[in-house]
Amino acid sequence: MTSHLPTTATFSALYCMVILVLMVIALLRGKRPTEHILLLALGLLTLGGLLSPTEALKGFANEGMASVALLFIVSEGLTRQGGLRWFVQWMLRARYLRGQLLRMSSVIVALSSILNNTAVVAMFIPEIKQWAEEHKISPSLLLIPLSYAAILGGTCTLIGTSTNLLVAGMVKEQLGLELSMLTLSGVGIPVALAGIMLMITTAPWLLPKSRKNKHKSNNIENLLLAARVPEHSILIGRRLDEISAQSILGLFPVEITRHHNSLLIPAPSRDTRLMANDLLIFAGRARALVELCNIEGLELEPQHKFKRRDGLLPGQTIEVVLTPSSPLIGQEIGNGRFRKHYDAAVLAISREGQLVEPDHRQRWTLSVGDKLLIEMGEEFLERAGARDFILLQQRPREETSFLRRMCAMGLVVMMVILGATGALSIFKAALLTVVIMVFGGMLNVKDALKSVDTQVVLTIAAAIGVGQAVENAGLARMMTSGVLMLGGDSPMLALVMVYLTASLLTQLMTNNAAVVLVLPFALTLANTLDVSVMPFIITIMFAASASFATPFGYQTNLMVYGAGNYTMSDFLRIGLPMNILCAILVLILVPLFFPF
Numbered sequence: 001m002t003s004h005l006p007t008t009a010t011f012s013a014l015y016c017m018v019i020l021v022l023m024v025i026a027l028l029r030g031k032r033p034t035e036h037i038l039l040l041a042l043g044l045l046t047l048g049g050l051l052s053p054t055e056a057l058k059g060f061a062n063e064g065m066a067s068v069a070l071l072f073i074v075s076e077g078l079t080r081q082g083g084l085r086w087f088v089q090w091m092l093r094a095r096y097l098r099g100q101l102l103r104m105s106s107v108i109v110a111l112s113s114i115l116n117n118t119a120v121v122a123m124f125i126p127e128i129k130q131w132a133e134e135h136k137i138s139p140s141l142l143l144i145p146l147s148y149a150a151i152l153g154g155t156c157t158l159i160g161t162s163t164n165l166l167v168a169g170m171v172k173e174q175l176g177l178e179l180s181m182l183t184l185s186g187v188g189i190p191v192a193l194a195g196i197m198l199m200i201t202t203a204p205w206l207l208p209k210s211r212k213n214k215h216k217s218n219n220i221e222n223l224l225l226a227a228r229v230p231e232h233s234i235l236i237g238r239r240l241d242e243i244s245a246q247s248i249l250g251l252f253p254v255e256i257t258r259h260h261n262s263l264l265i266p267a268p269s270r271d272t273r274l275m276a277n278d279l280l281i282f283a284g285r286a287r288a289l290v291e292l293c294n295i296e297g298l299e300l301e302p303q304h305k306f307k308r309r310d311g312l313l314p315g316q317t318i319e320v321v322l323t324p325s326s327p328l329i330g331q332e333i334g335n336g337r338f339r340k341h342y343d344a345a346v347l348a349i350s351r352e353g354q355l356v357e358p359d360h361r362q363r364w365t366l367s368v369g370d371k372l373l374i375e376m377g378e379e380f381l382e383r384a385g386a387r388d389f390i391l392l393q394q395r396p397r398e399e400t401s402f403l404r405r406m407c408a409m410g411l412v413v414m415m416v417i418l419g420a421t422g423a424l425s426i427f428k429a430a431l432l433t434v435v436i437m438v439f440g441g442m443l444n445v446k447d448a449l450k451s452v453d454t455q456v457v458l459t460i461a462a463a464i465g466v467g468q469a470v471e472n473a474g475l476a477r478m479m480t481s482g483v484l485m486l487g488g489d490s491p492m493l494a495l496v497m498v499y500l501t502a503s504l505l506t507q508l509m510t511n512n513a514a515v516v517l518v519l520p521f522a523l524t525l526a527n528t529l530d531v532s533v534m535p536f537i538i539t540i541m542f543a544a545s546a547s548f549a550t551p552f553g554y555q556t557n558l559m560v561y562g563a564g565n566y567t568m569s570d571f572l573r574i575g576l577p578m579n580i581l582c583a584i585l586v587l588i589l590v591p592l593f594f595p596f
Helices: 008-029 034-047 054-061 063-080 085-091 097-112 117-134 143-154 162-175 186-204 216-224 246-247 286-294 335-342 402-422 424-438 445-450 452-475 475-487 493-510 511-529 535-546 555-563 570-595
Strands: 224-228 253-258 263-266 278-285 317-322 344-351 355-356 370-378 389-391
Touching: 008 034, 008 097, 008 452, 008 475, 008 511, 034 452, 034 511, 054 445, 054 452, 063 162, 063 424, 063 445, 063 475, 097 117, 097 143, 097 186, 117 402, 117 555, 143 555, 143 570, 162 452, 162 511, 162 535, 186 535, 186 570, 216 263, 224 317, 246 355, 246 445, 253 344, 278 344, 286 344, 286 389, 317 555, 335 344, 402 424, 445 475, 445 493, 452 475, 452 511, 475 511, 493 511, 493 535, 493 570, 535 570
Parallel strands: none
Antiparallel strands: 224 278, 253 263, 253 278, 317 370, 317 389, 344 355, 344 370
């Protein structure tokens, strides 16, 4: 009798497919950090027998992953020594919008080709906003082009983006194929130049010209209310966490003015004790604020107007944007928790330019790109890491000598030359640069370790293991059979399908996750067609990075999303033409530089 029971291979493929579908759904929902989802998927695939422990941990010892970590440190060392200051000064000399777009795009493309592009964008956002305000130009005309230029620059070299190094690491593990630093340059440079020209031509009339910052509008006054502790109040001597506002309403004061305005206590702690004539500023939902009048021992002062004091000193207000690496993403926070972690108080939160009220418990659920208006305490600047927030105001610059700046820039140039000529691998060139920076006193070990974006590093490490599981389960071979049935044996048609698949997944989730799903399938497809794998590898690198139409496909898009008060339609309007241009150029140029 013939058995119709499913084979072990079928069960493995089915199990892997279920895990991948759940992983994609979780990534699309965006409720959990990407690295958490990929690590969980990696664990489930290992427990299901699709990966051996050695295969599961292979990504954590991958050279590409380690290179990404080292490049974060190199970027931090160069930034701390002021090595990018000359680029900033030259870039900001333009007087008109199109001139600024040209200068900015040229600088950002060049820097992003050799430095981590997320670090570059984070540093330049406050510079661009300040230039726009000085020239009375809306920052929204410049911030999306800033992100796009960083993406284009990242595709020019192997070290320009973590996605390129992820692909290079996976290819080296699976095929033993070594990619050089300039492998992508023949395609990447023409694509970057065409992208710059498109931005200069279309950005001034496709992007919003007057997107106002809602935080600066009068709407914020509806979310703030003042109350005073009168003489002989029963609250005198009581701690803040003992007053009824905290236990009943979830409200907590974000500022206390004491001794008739002579002393300001920003972001007061829970154990601050109240004194007579203290003026408390509460932030929260408009309906909840009205209930303050029911609290015994407080007198409302509705005529008091909160005055913003913009700056970087304690008691002043500053706007920050949540980065994709922030641990607050998807978390529910109130002012008490935020104050404890960052020594600052949240006055308001905006999303797509609109103020977001807290819920009935006075809590906000935060998303990537949210812009927070906060009042700073004494330690905010020390506690707020670059991976948590982008400050929309320039931090005080550390003064460094001309010699140290030249040394930092010289080290980066040395790293690029060593990697480009093949004298050292990218990993060894970056490692040498980091060692010299640390022992040369340009960066201490603590700051070096803090500069590494663990989210990106863990995502890459887990992604390599997940990609191996896809290969082990035979899913790549199954998908290849379907493609061959649709497109026959045409390598060019197969290349188009690979590009479109990777590009679509990148728009919906992160680029590193898209690479994990598409690369094993593309390598199997090339082997089945008996053609070179190089056109497919290079195409995936470009497709996974060329994410312009949504803010969610690439980290730099998310970084400018809140900073520019953009909406989804803003990205779609200018990003869709950019996607089409890049797709056409890549699919024409890749077969010319990397024949089948």
